[in-house]
Amino acid sequence: MSLRTSIAGVAVATLAVGLTVAVSPLTASPAAAAEISCSTAASSGSGPFYPGPDASIAYDRAFSRSFPLPGLDTHIPQGVATWRNWDGKGHNMFLMASYHPGQNARIYGIAPGGGLVGTVEIADTHAGGIAVVGNWIYVQHTSTSIRKYRTSDIRRGMNHRRGYLYVASVGTPRTVYGASFMTASGNYLFSGKFNEDDRDRMYAYRVNRNGSLTTLRNGGYEVPKKTQGVAVLGDRFLFSTSYGRGDRGNIYVVKRGYSSLDTARLRCFRAPSMNEGMTIYGNYVYVVFEGGSYEYRSDSQNPITHAHRGDLSKLRI
Incomplete structure (x- = not known):
């Protein structure tokens, strides 16, 4: 039983050499595009540090096993974020958003070296994405809307020791x-x-002091089919793509500045199944998986119970 204690118009713009101009967001998905070839060369047998079939040599060389994923017996991992100096004392943590259909979603706080720091509950959501910017934490509400939470409220919940504190959005x-x-x-x-069927779009938003979002760059960025997670670096995007418990996923490394993935400099290689959100911490990218959760562990290709850590120096084009 969890203890529930409650605490408590779309501005769109485009950026062009520092000039902000009002525009309208896209309302339809782009047309179907050609398939992108991804490396599937793999060694025989199981993955070297994860259960199930080997994904690819490229994946196994870049990634290794990291911290255990909490809450797998009750909730399904989705988004993951890095919260630096979360307690004001110089400590960092990962935030992993997980869902259970028809129940409150949860945000798990995880120490970089592993170990559960705390857990909060939020209103029911698929929790496909989570991000921390300044004094705000953003979580998916629906497929086309985002909730915001005060970091002070989430911090209070992470420090709570008498059941899971319920935190309301703002x-x-x-x-x-x-x-x-x-x-x-x-x-x-x-x-x-x-x-699931075609490439789609991603937008960048400037986070204002009050937590509101201003859309930047008209048209956004084209993203691969079946994108489940993204990580952003100064010179490249990393995408985590997957769909279905019986199919393995992919990792894309894409040089920034492209107008279309067809003309972009990129590399792609196969990943284990059911890879979800990504986040950057230090010189590594971390990926979480839903395949080891109660819902999928019996029939997913790779029932993975730990995050995987990718060396960014090995994820270049």
Whole structure:
């Protein structure tokens, strides 16, 4: 039983050489595009540090096993974020958002070296994305809207020791083009739409002091089909793509500045199944998986129970 204690218009713009101009977001998915070839060369047998079949040599060389994923017996992992100096004392943590259909979602606080720091409950959501920017934490509300939470409220919940504290969001969810996955970079939030059949779009948003979002770059960024997670670096995007318990996923490394993935400099290689959100911490990218949760562990290709850590120096184009 958990103890529940409650605590408590879309501005769209485009950025062009520092000039902000009002525009309208896209309302339809792009047309179907050609398939992108991804490396599937793998050694025989199981993955070297994860259960199930080997994904690819490229994946196994870049990634290794990291911290255990909490809550797998009751909730399904989705988004993951990095919260630096979360307690004001110089400590950092990962935030992993997980869902259980028809129940409150949860945000788990995880120490970088592993170990559960705390847990809060939030209103029911698929929790496909989570990001931390300044004094705000953003979580998917629906596939096209985002909730915001005060870091002070989430911090209080993480320090709570008598059951899971329920934390309420602030204001009305912000309507966006897509909120299936998200991440943060500096003072910006990146959020996009999952599309099983075709490539889709991701937009960047400037986070204002009051937590409101201003959309940047008209048209956004094209993202691969089946994108579940994204990580942002100064020179490249990393995408985590997957769909279905019987199919393995992919990792994309894409040089920034492209107008279309067809003309972009990129590399792609196969990953284990059911890979979800991504986040950057130090010189590594961390990926979480839903395949080891109660819902999928019996029949997923790779029932993974730990996050995986990718060396960024090995994830270049």
